[in-house]
Amino acid sequence: IRDGYVYAAVRKVSTKEVKINFYCPEEKKQVAEPTVVVNADATCVNSSAYAALVPAGYELVEVGDMPIRDGYVYAEVRKVATKTIKINYYSEEEEKQIAEVEMTVPADATYVNTSKLTAPAGYELVLAGDLPIRDGYVYAAVRKVPTTTIKISYVDEATDKEVGTEDLVVNQGTTVVNFNVLKSVPAGYELCEVGDFYVGNGSAKVMVRKTKSNNGSSSSSASSSSNTTNTSASNTTNTSASQKQVVKAAAAPANTTKVLPKTGATNAAPLIGGSLAVVALLMGYGVYGLVLRKKD
Incomplete structure (x- = not known):
């Protein structure tokens, strides 16, 4: 060293x-x-x-x-020479058989270790270790597992808002649960994680996100909505333009009437008035000429 x-x-x-x-x-x-x-x-x-x-x-x-x-x-x-035996899962508290399953073991086997047994859902084995085989049966005592209900809150990772809930029944004292036991993931959503998650204090928050297909539908809807809006705007614009054209077309005859040089009640009065003014002016000049001659 x-x-x-x-x-x-x-x-x-x-x-x-x-x-x-x-x-x-x-x-x-x-x-x-x-x-x-x-x-x-x-x-x-x-x-x-x-x-x-x-x-x-x-x-x-x-x-x-x-x-x-x-x-x-x-x-x-x-x-390997084998034989088939049956496992009798029996609840002494309820005084009834819960399940009976078959198992294949070596032909010379005289016992089965509990490590190879799986108790029915909601139950647990009372004993651990080697259980004897008697007349082709293994008696495996089980008892009900105390359970508790965990409230699962599904939260959208994008908005951080709750989008659904689920009541999950687990064994009392359970602190870790696998995501695959969840059955009520909101429609249109998927889990953000896989594996195990922690549960405590009677509740757990599970993050979810919108599925790709759902996002696509949303985009399509938004696009459709946008198209509808654009179409409405276009129709409104076109309608306004049409109205403007109609107004101009309606106003045209009035302007035409004002500039017509033809005969008519509207245009005759100005012509007569003009002629009388000219005659009066000529007469005035004639009177003024006579006055000047008298002075001479």
């Missing part, structure tokens, strides 16, 4: 792939051929390296180091 450090030299390990040939002599067939990675200089593979790869319903005939030949390991397997 130098200054709190240990220098540990390493080098890359050269590896190779080896195929495990699981072969069943009884059935005269290969049942699987998985691959394992071993050191490049390995000449054998221990059965512990591929025990987990044995196909369901089979077991290894031999264990230990098995030789590698031409990139293969021959691993003999045989079918």
